[in-house]
Amino acid sequence: MSFDYQLSISKRRQSVAIKVTADGVKVFAPYGIDKHWLDAWLKSKSQWVESKKQSVSAQQQRIQAPFDSQQLLIFGEQYKFECSQSRSYIDHDTQCVGLKTRAQPGSEGARKALFKLLNQTLLSYVTPLLAEYSQRMSSQYQELKIREYKRRWGSLSSNGTLALNSLLVGAPKWVIDYVVVHELAHYHVMAHNQAFWQIVAQHYPNYREAQAYLRHQGVRLQIEK
Template structure:
């Protein structure tokens, strides 16, 4: 079985994850390849079941795509924003800009010069996606900054810095320098789930692991953390951004 192996000196135990129908193994640096292979074999039935479930789910929910008929979008593409699906509307104007969502729709205005392109070209798709991603990043940076200040006061835990960028397989992270990182695709999640991710990473400033003490600290400041984790699992097929 193919898998991605991620080794960490901070980990004490081995863990398996299936994301986008691919197996991810997170393990301590002292674990041998033979042990990893053996561990995967013991969990093979569960892994195959999860892979099949995610493949079926992904087949029903393709990544964000565009298809034009004339100057109109033909396939009614949607993107999740704040936990809800929004139709993507495209118009042409003087500059490239994304309007804040209104009535479950997101409007992307492309420069009029793009009218001269084949609207189904890779260039158009790339431009629309880059505009939305930039808007994601700006929105998430503002939200995270506000919430980190609030939650840091509550927890008495203060990061040295934080940054927002795109990650393929994680919503946030914390390193040994007390630096936090967050995925700008958090804009796709409800605010209360984003709050859980922020609190989760702040708690790593005290516990750089997922021990019982860590989860007790998370639960103290985010009692609905398990509901947030379940929301992420249940909606992962809708949170795809290829």
């Protein structure tokens, strides 16, 4: 077996189940189950278990707190973060972020000022990207909104509003590219069905890698309130 697990047998169970937590992997099985069948079944689930373990590990990682740590993710790289007396800026050459605000560091006002800077940075990157992929995919949108969302990275509404999560600015650019392609594909197919994923795959063949990044590392992009 490619992973260690704790086995729990019960006469009340009718089926086999796997639970992955921070404490390890637990397998629940009915009394009298064939051990050889169970070993083979668990072996077939090895990749799924590994994926769940990575997800649990990522969820345990500390959410970004730039006002405390003086660090901030920008396009997948760790930048130095500081409060600036002169201006707000993001210097990609020195990998440094400076924030000018009258609000107390760590306050809601300072956080809003930071997101204003991050939104501008994300907008500067996605604007030419959207123009390129809109033409290539024959997709259209009426309005672009960038704001912080809790449960989605992007969306395209029926009225043509394309929304992107501000937190994407912390992701590698190839992940942002995927989200753009994903949302523009919804211009043609709103559902996540086979036709939709065929469009995504046509314009972003490695979309599964980007999905895996957001699934396992997405929590690291969040910024503590």
